[in-house]
Amino acid sequence: MRRKIERILSVWLVVCMILILSSCRGKADQTTTAETNQCNVFQASYIELPTHENRSVRADCVIATEEHIVFLQGWYTDPNDALSYRQELVWTDKVGNVQATHPADGFYGRTTCLFALSDTVFVIGSDEFGYCKAREYGLPGVSGNAIEWNIQNQNVEDAVLVGDTWAFIYAGGRVELFRDGKSIYTRPGHVDDIFSQRLVVQDNKIIWLSTNYKGDTEWVILDPASLSEKIVPVKDNILSVSGAECNSAFGYFYEAYDVVEQYDPETSSVVDFMSVLDTDIPPSRYQFIDDQPYVLDGDHIVYLNNPGTDSSACDPVEVVLLTRLDKNPHEGKTILTLGGHGVSSYNLICRAVYQFNTTHSDTRIRLRDYAYEYPYDSRDSFHQTLATLISDLSSGKGDDIITEGAFFDFSYLGEIGALVDMMPYLEKDPDLSADRWLPSIFELMKSGDSLYRFFPGFMFYGYFGNSTLLTGHERVSAEEMTRLSESLPSETILFPGITSSDLIVASILYDLEYFIDENGEFRISEEQMQALIDYALECGLAELPTYDYSTTDKYVRGKQVLFYSLIANAQMYHGIEQLIPEKTVFVGSPTLSGTAYICVPSTSLAISDATEHPEECWEFIKTMMLPEVQQSIIETGYFPVGASAFESFMEQAMHPEIRTPSEDTGLDLLDKSAVPEDCVERLRGIIDSLNTTGEIDDILSQIITEECTLALAGQKTAAETAKVLSDRVNLYLQSRKR
Amino acid sequence: MKRLSALILVGLILALTGCRFEALETTENFSSSMSEIASSSELSAATRAPLVWEPVIEDLMINISDPTNQRLTGRITDRVIIDAELLCSVDPNHPGKASVYSGGESLASESQRNMFTGDDWTLTESEEYPQYFDSQLIGTAYKDRYVDSSGQEYLCQTGPSYSPYSRVYTLRGRMTYSLGQSLSPEYYASTDFAFADEKTAHESAKSFLESAGIAINECYRVRRLSHEELDAELRVYNHSAEAAERFDADVILPGGWTEEEDAYWFTFFWDIGGIPEASQNFSGYLFLEGEFAERFGREEMPINGREIDVIVNAHGVDYVSLTGHFSSPVEMSSGDLMSLDELLVLFSEELYAISREHSFEDIKKSGVGEIVTLDCPEPITVNEVSLVYITLFERFTIEELKLRSFSEGESMLRPYWVIRCSQSQPDEGNPDRSASTRMFFDAITGECVKHSIYGGEQ
Incomplete structure (x- = not known):
């Protein structure tokens, strides 16, 4: 389960990390941007590749000849045998109709290296002895004998043919040219530890781009005729275009969230190749996909969405073909912007935007990804960026719709008038009413009687307990947990690894209202502070061990009372109940007044008060409650907020036979067998009891940690800590109001 | 520098x-x-x-x-x-x-395929997995299903000759072995089980292997897996395992976990002239330098180790797995x-x-x-x-x-x-x-x- 939770969290976290990293690449370095007259909007369609029964077929790569698109796909005949990987070439026409399929035999293990010439394709790999070889294929099948080179035990990452000269690049960074089977030129990379490199043929020259882990890059233009080289300097070790590098044998392309750009190293010029914002690219239904797009030629791009989840599910690869249009079909539409950090990578948002854009003829949503527009790379710069963002929002420079909780405290922004209260829109909406939501979740979306934010799906987290060990301590609170911990045998622990200071932070932040007095001020008494210190010292650790703190086995064997977990669906909850033969109790996160049952919203959306199109924005927000979008949440394995979709999700849990393959995919890593009805009922009870959301104010958390660390170390009394903490928290809360 | x-x-x-x-x-x-x-x-x-x-x-x-x-x-x-x-x-x-x-690397899969089958076993199902390279047959893996005279079902898996392994097991034995591998040593039992002491169980495992023509060294390792800890470990294991790896104990053990599932897990070593062959976790590469690299003409030397695992419980020998062996060594x-x-x-x-x-x-x-x-x-x-x-x-x-x-x-x-x-x-x-x-x-x-x-x- 730990692995499952980590994978789920990784969907949220990795995206943020990637975007933070990618945001380091600015666009300011663009040298020139050539203007072209061609339309940069593409039309999407799907290609269905041949499948093989009971095999998990993976599309390894794709390339284009003059007339065809050629896919290399493969599968393991024996999942336990790495050598049993079989591959085949699938030929389609340029609109995706399959024309021929040929086995790509004769290579040792998997190969992902293709090169196209006119209407033939070369597959390049290694033989059983590690020597490099290539085979040539045309539409009718394999032609001629294999070509072999005296290249042994080199991991060939890319190969191209120019005239009679083959060029290879090897893992780690080296290029080598062969003519008539003999090596005629070789050159190491200019930096060590090359991890990404590609070859492209342009004007009968070979262009080699190599990048190492530090981001140091080099472009080398090799002339096979003269065996001369030209090195293209890259300023400040940063590529002069932003975004992630696309796969292409056709040129150097970079995909940012808004545009795909083509870079010409010979002229250092950049050309907009495709407008991502104006192209409706269907988002993948898979949670984990692992490929950049393949730019095939001037008019075609292919996305290979290989499912990254359980291979035994044999889910087919999604192949999306984009074909250039002659004219932008979106000219004249009202454009709404939707901004948020990492928003272009949120599958859920992308699905909703895709749904909206493909069904509305007058209005169109464009994403603005704050990872690019408002980048930050540290806690300090985060707060500076946040200030800029809020300033932009209030001065009308912000977006129509904003999303994501890392930046925004929606309740606070609503109170200061920066957001539209959506409640009046909901109340007068003919299509939607409050009873369409799960009641407890709708309450958590509200701030008083206002509705400043909306989220379409959720999870919850907290501690689960062994009811036998909790006997006599049913009223869970921090003080009760202290008493329970004191009564436990020495070999039994209460919590899995958590620090004392984190226990205090959670107790205060998840129960902040408890400490707000009638004047709206934060007040913690000496007695309350002492109770929290006692709780933290008794139940928490001074510091976390650096090794992996796996506690499942202790909980299972009754040596640990509580088990922490994040729950996104009934299968995960059932998995927790199955850990112990005794009854499982949801304990939540103990606080002084009781306990916090914490809901984790998927993605929150709000309408900026500065928008000129609040009605249209509400139309988009409503999209999140459409059956199609709520269904997409189910397909990713999360609880939907819609009451009807939630019921459907629970029915599927109890009756797995009614699940569609798409619905199965979201549960790929879990036990998909039927969840008993009584277990589902207990889960409903927990969801009904959720009483807070999981967003934490980073600055408040920091203040509490700082003050409590001194108290936990005995350097300050409870009374001193209570006073300083109250003052500091109040100061911060007052500053926010200003 | x-x-x-x-x-x-x-x-x-x-x-x-x-x-x-x-x-x-x-x-x-x-x-x-x-x-x-x-x-x-x-x-x-x-x-x-x-x-x-x-x-x-x-x-x-x-x-x-x-x-x-x-x-x-x-x-x-x-x-x-x-x-x-x-x-x-x-x-x-x-x-x-x-x-x-020096010598050939391993036994061919055909000869390993039937090495453990009992006299009273009946073949009920057989699957062959021919492995090709460049359209040439390079080996065949097998999965055979047998039933003995008492109705107990056994599975025999044999790898192709280039990747030789041989396993024979009941589903119960395979589950026990997998859970044994996942079990932390702190949960191993310290005393012998009621169905047999360690010496008797060892003799049982040894004679089973010897009857299949396997020469084992006198050194071996043993872990005692109690049914209570196996039961608990199954819940830990299933909680983190992916779908295809999970065990359905209700099907494998309809009567639940009992003392009959207490098990000894033996690890044996192949015997080479009275000296054990290195265990499987020695497999990998030696990185060579200087004269050593010169002698072998390379800087990386692949090395291999092998071992034999046997689970013995009250049902008998319930799981055996071994990797290929030096077939005909020449001094x-x-x-x-x-x-x-x-x-x-x-x-x-x-x-x-x-x-x-x-x-x-x-x-x-x-x-x-x-x-x-x-x-x-x-x-x-x-x-x-x-x-x-x-x-x-x-x-x-x-x-x-x-x-x-x-x-x-x-x-x-x-x-x-x-x-x-x-x-x-x-x-x-x-x-x-x-x-x-x-x-x-x-x-x-x-x-x-x-x-x-x-x-x-x-």
Whole structure:
């Protein structure tokens, strides 16, 4: 389960990390941007590749000849045998109709290296002895004998043919040219530890781009005729275009969230190749996909969405073909912007935007990804960026719709008038009413009687307990947990690894209202502070061990009372109940007044008060409650907020036979067998009891940690800590109001 | 290149307490080369404190009476603590002679396929998985299903000849083995089970293997898996396992977990002339340098280890798995094996050489977790000492290889003393940082594979 939770969290976290990293690449370095007259909007369609029964077929790569698109796909005949990987070439026409399929035999293990010439394709790999070889294929099948080179035990990452000269690049960074089977030129990379490199043929020259882990890059233009080289300097070790590098044998392309750009190293010029914002690219239904797009030629791009989840599910690869249009079909539409950090990578948002854009003829949503527009790379710069963002929002420079909780405290922004209260829109909406939501979740979306934010799906987290060990301590609170911990045998622990200071932070932040007095001020008494210190010292650790703190086995064997977990669906909850033969109790996160049952919203959306199109924005927000979008949440394995979709999700849990393959995919890593009805009922009870959301104010958390660390170390009394903490928290809360 | 500090060699005193020491030629050569290295190093600029190493082996205790739990304890001054699991089937002080063998890598899958089938077993289902390379059949894997006269179902899995393995098991046995692998050693039972004592269960496993023609060494490992802990571990296991890996205990054990599922898990070693072959977790690569690399004509030497696992419970032998075996070894040469005393001398010298080359500061900077050094204030602990045969794969030219069929990878069996040692190497950013490495000493020539980095478990 730990692995499952980590994978789920990784969907949220990795995206943020990637975007933070990618945001380091600015666009300011663009040298020139050539203007072209061609339309940069593409039309999407799907290609269905041949499948093989009971095999998990993976599309390894794709390339284009003059007339065809050629896919290399493969599968393991024996999942336990790495050598049993079989591959085949699938030929389609340029609109995706399959024309021929040929086995790509004769290579040792998997190969992902293709090169196209006119209407033939070369597959390049290694033989059983590690020597490099290539085979040539045309539409009718394999032609001629294999070509072999005296290249042994080199991991060939890319190969191209120019005239009679083959060029290879090897893992780690080296290029080598062969003519008539003999090596005629070789050159190491200019930096060590090359991890990404590609070859492209342009004007009968070979262009080699190599990048190492530090981001140091080099472009080398090799002339096979003269065996001369030209090195293209890259300023400040940063590529002069932003975004992630696309796969292409056709040129150097970079995909940012808004545009795909083509870079010409010979002229250092950049050309907009495709407008991502104006192209409706269907988002993948898979949670984990692992490929950049393949730019095939001037008019075609292919996305290979290989499912990254359980291979035994044999889910087919999604192949999306984009074909250039002659004219932008979106000219004249009202454009709404939707901004948020990492928003272009949120599958859920992308699905909703895709749904909206493909069904509305007058209005169109464009994403603005704050990872690019408002980048930050540290806690300090985060707060500076946040200030800029809020300033932009209030001065009308912000977006129509904003999303994501890392930046925004929606309740606070609503109170200061920066957001539209959506409640009046909901109340007068003919299509939607409050009873369409799960009641407890709708309450958590509200701030008083206002509705400043909306989220379409959720999870919850907290501690689960062994009811036998909790006997006599049913009223869970921090003080009760202290008493329970004191009564436990020495070999039994209460919590899995958590620090004392984190226990205090959670107790205060998840129960902040408890400490707000009638004047709206934060007040913690000496007695309350002492109770929290006692709780933290008794139940928490001074510091976390650096090794992996796996506690499942202790909980299972009754040596640990509580088990922490994040729950996104009934299968995960059932998995927790199955850990112990005794009854499982949801304990939540103990606080002084009781306990916090914490809901984790998927993605929150709000309408900026500065928008000129609040009605249209509400139309988009409503999209999140459409059956199609709520269904997409189910397909990713999360609880939907819609009451009807939630019921459907629970029915599927109890009756797995009614699940569609798409619905199965979201549960790929879990036990998909039927969840008993009584277990589902207990889960409903927990969801009904959720009483807070999981967003934490980073600055408040920091203040509490700082003050409590001194108290936990005995350097300050409870009374001193209570006073300083109250003052500091109040100061911060007052500053926010200003 | 960083300049090394002046190195003052106070002296190399090899006093072996309680051990008989006869200097080998290799040791003498090494000592003289050490002096040369020391004098040349003295010319280097001083940038760090001199490394002083006067190895004195003390309090050495060898316990080989229990073949399942051999131990070696002692210390080398106060810098190396020896608290090691020992794997040695001969007298470590007088190990005698051993041979070097060459031969085919493994049995063909066909001959392994039926090696465990009982006389009263009936084949009920069979699946073949032919494996092709370049349209040429290179081997076949099999999955056969049998039922014995009592109605118990067995599965037999056999790998293709290029990746030989053989398993026979009941579903219950496979579940027990998987849970045993996942179970933390702290949950192993310490006393024998009611259905049979460990000796009886061992005899049962041994005779099962011998009846299949398998020669096993007298050393073995045993873990006791109680049904209560297996039951608990199943819940832990299923919680984190992916769908295809989970076990449905309700189907496999309709009556639930009972004492009948208490199990002994034995790990046996193939026997090569009275010496065990290295276990599977030795498989990986040796990284060679200098003469050694020159001799083999390569810098990376693939090596292999193999072992045999058997689960015995009240139902009998419930699970067996083994990887392929040297099919027909041919003796190439033979020689006297180095004694444990001599090994520890060589180890001390090797440790010194490594420590001279790798300062603690450099190791911390590099972040490499595979180098122990005397330059670190923390002691080095020897955790494992084994005298085992290791399979090395020789280097061939492309022409030579193409003359052979795919399944006939030539290999060589050589006896090695292998020492695994570890060291806590805390630094400011990571107080739990540690290093672990294995050193491979040719048990006949005494040569050490320098800076061996191991592909498998360290």
